Amino acid sequence: MAKQKRDAEATKAKILASAITLFSKNGFDATTGDDIAKESGFNKALIYYYFKNKAGLYGSVMSTLFDSIYKEVIDSKKCCDSATAELRAFIETYAGYAQKQPYFPALLLRELSDSGTHLPEMMFESMRRLFVLLSDILRKGEEEGVFKKSIPMVLHFMIVGTLNLLVTTQQLRAKAAKEDTQIDTCSDCPMDEIAEYIFTTIKTALEVK
Amino acid sequence: MAKQKRDAEATKAKILASAITLFSKNGFDATTGDDIAKESGFNKALIYYYFKNKAGLYGSVMSTLFDSIYKEVIDSKKCCDSATAELRAFIETYAGYAQKQPYFPALLLRELSDSGTHLPEMMFESMRRLFVLLSDILRKGEEEGVFKKSIPMVLHFMIVGTLNLLVTTQQLRAKAAKEDTQIDTCSDCPMDEIAEYIFTTIKTALEVK
Amino acid sequence: MAKQKRDAEATKAKILASAITLFSKNGFDATTGDDIAKESGFNKALIYYYFKNKAGLYGSVMSTLFDSIYKEVIDSKKCCDSATAELRAFIETYAGYAQKQPYFPALLLRELSDSGTHLPEMMFESMRRLFVLLSDILRKGEEEGVFKKSIPMVLHFMIVGTLNLLVTTQQLRAKAAKEDTQIDTCSDCPMDEIAEYIFTTIKTALEVK
Amino acid sequence: MAKQKRDAEATKAKILASAITLFSKNGFDATTGDDIAKESGFNKALIYYYFKNKAGLYGSVMSTLFDSIYKEVIDSKKCCDSATAELRAFIETYAGYAQKQPYFPALLLRELSDSGTHLPEMMFESMRRLFVLLSDILRKGEEEGVFKKSIPMVLHFMIVGTLNLLVTTQQLRAKAAKEDTQIDTCSDCPMDEIAEYIFTTIKTALEVK
DNA sequence: CATGAATGAGAGTTCATTCAT
């Protein structure tokens, strides 16, 4: 019955993938069970068979995404030794992920705006781990004597929040630029340049003169 | 000044105020007409009498809030002469407003996450005006020779985005701190200190050595 | 205070006129108090001040129209002596009225289809009087020895019903003719020719050989 | 043939049947989804599951009825050879149908009064086909030399319109007769006699002397 | 494992009608 089992896994994965797409694009409220069923090609009742309910499915979506980004960030860290290099890797990796999964930032921001209404404990944990990673980098930098004392939480949002907002507002900014050519909304800036700019800004502010 | 039983202005204001509260707390989708009616103490149909439909009411809510913050920020700017002072005023004023109207950040972030789905043109305009204000300050600083060349859009999000996120995640951060006393989520940081820290960070990064 | 009184009359008349227009065009259900208020230029509450409620206004509308047509038909009858001439006058007058007030037929047919749901007793009476007129003509013809014995009710519908339907379906028939040029829906037939044709048909069928 | 608890076809048919009854009795506007749900014994949401929306259900109702009458009329025609016999069959069949499905006339008249507001194209087509049938009979009669030249559209309404009105006004006419015993509203006339009378009237008018 | 059928609760919106001035 190995085949049977594998099919079940595949089905579940298909539903999850469809849910990621739709929740990301339209948010929790604006995504219906019918939408997910249609997108996945399976029956609506099957969602409940595999995921208890809509909130449960949403939780799985978020966990999946957070696990994935956490893994990328922690992997990237391995390759560096100095705190400064690790900081750059952190920012670049997050920026890269946000670009690869451009809907993730919207999901995250929405979730934060809702104070984690739909957010299961486990996902909350994932967010925290990411912050701990940055905190460690900053502390290491202080110990190395290259970073000033900082407020990690604020810097975390200055990095992660800014990246998320830039990705999420991509369309809005393009629209604004088109309507008013006087202002520069950075709508054509490549993501790696933005990441580099954020890194430089933070690094400069942190540097011990 | 006899208290009138039927005062259109007062009624409309009451409905608007209730809507601000509820949309902020729960977002557009999760706020129902019944909720607003109950909160305001008036009949649900009256909402449609004064505000065409739910989206219209939402639009009024957003315009009201945006007009209010824009006015505060532009007022604060008058009192300064140097670009650096203006930058500080900008950040402090925004921070002060976000603290006074703690529901505004959530609303704004949600709206940005939805790429402005519910957002009427006029509100879109308000957002842009705020960004222009910061851009002007940065340009002025460059002309004065005190600021380096920068990417205004990124700095805008580093300021405004970060402040919004800090306000919105206040509860979440408090909760996280309680569960894990090892990490410092800055959950007790006073708003003015945070504003000052952000100002210093940005200023340091901008400074011409 | 004669002026005052006259204004009141004028106001009431204006509302009634607006109601006739709208009820005729859209029927009872699809006409709202707001529509009538807007059309008349007066306040919605005033409708209730003058006409108790929507049904009451509708009743007034119907009575007005029925009185008007009854008066025309009875006037036309005076000028003739033979039953045949009276029959022609009846048909021609009704046809003329239906053309002058092209919305009346729709109203009447709808009312009949609803088995007189909204129809007040008085209007019901008006309909009956019209039928009595035709019955009298037919009886007179029999007494004169020029008409065969007939079923007046059926003939009444063959005349009045047909005229009403032709007027009401004017647009529909024009549309059908445009889509299929093979069939002749009589969409360009002038009303008086139709009246004449109906008269001839009925007369021929009634004639004693 | 075990009775199934969940039989989609049966359910759909039940809803349709209830809709026919209620739309006929009360018209489109005055029939609510709750009414139909209650009458059918199913949940209101199921209506939307099977029929997209209220207008869609209405369309199905009309199509069903029109298809049914068209089938009967065309069947009846097969059995005759002369134009006169076909004309009689047409009238008798339509009369029989109107009696069997006494709600159909009201529905049809209302629809015509509304100029086909709720009427889907397909139903419009059904109406046209019926008229074409009569036109063919009349043309055939002309070619056979037994019928005079006529205006088919007017005759169509003289037949079909009259029959519909007689059926629809059945109750109204009974009521009128009770209140005024002087007038004869033909309220007890059997349908086949009425059909025969209409046939004779039309035939006499058409006959070439 | 998978599905179509069925449901209950509620959302947004409209409207006839009344109240207070």
Place this chain on the structure above:
DNA sequence: AATGAATGAACTCTCATTCAT
């Protein structure tokens, strides 16, 4: 006489969820 403000009830439609097969 006339009006803007306010209401309650209803209506169409949607959706998360469960049932039966």
